Amino acid sequence: MSEKYHSRIYVTLRPSVLDPAGVAVESGLKQLGYPEVEEVRIGKYIEMRLTATDEANAKEKLHQMCDRLLANPVIENYCFELTKLS
């Protein structure tokens, strides 16, 4: 049996990596009148559909995809959400 899943993958810069784009956006938000904003970090959002035998299989495949291509472990972390499609 195979199931279809929808996945949302978030790739973010590791905390130790300076994010100049995040700093620029934070400064923009402050200039717009939001002084309460702190620590803006910009990442990537990837979504996909995939077919897997079950949820564990889908997660395993997603971890592989993230480790091998979607994120670079030297500079990035990732996490994902998985929803089974009916």
Add this chain to the structure above:
Amino acid sequence: MKFGIIVFPGSNCDRDVALVTGGLLQQPTRMIWHQETDIGDVDVIILPGGFSYGDYLRCGAIARFSPIIKSVVEHAKAGKYLLGICNGFQVLTEVGLLPGSLIRNSGLHFICDRVPLKIETSDLLWTKSYSKGEIITLPIAHGEGRYYADSDTLKALEDEGQVAFRYCSSAGEISARANPNGSLNNIAGITNKTGNVLGMMPHPERASDPILGNTDGMRLFEALLNKLAGSVK
């Protein structure tokens, strides 16, 4: 000596390199499309600058899965010479042949400029024709050239003498002010542990032809030629 220049979709400095190796140096030079896999005939592989696969996802991330890369890795593991310039350097870090990563310039801008560089060691094959501590000038042109590695990796690079070039002031001072892109330790180019793989963000091929007014980059190619002339049939 035979040079091979790998061409990815989006490479744009491949012919500049060929003008140096095949033109100025009169060495056999082969353009190698990324779908090829047989590079056994080539002594030195060069991954040129450009925007392979449009820099999609991350610079060099997709090029890493090109069919040619397996052969490039074997070429490097066999101790043969491999040079990655600019995007080629980014590809080498993604492949894992060189440690660390190249990320967005700290000032966010794409930088196209000529910058002073300090030769950190002349013990490397690549820097033999320079002297240690010498200041040279090479062009840079990149948006993602900020060298980053975790502190352990950085320490290992420094301890092992793997840093080849550092951004500096015209007087040779290594400082934040003389760092165009925010690279850690002002790193502009590094080698692998065995020294046969070099990655650098500056473009030596753009400073080789005398009509361009600067030949500081030519000496890198000449050193390679002198070294290999004796050892290659």
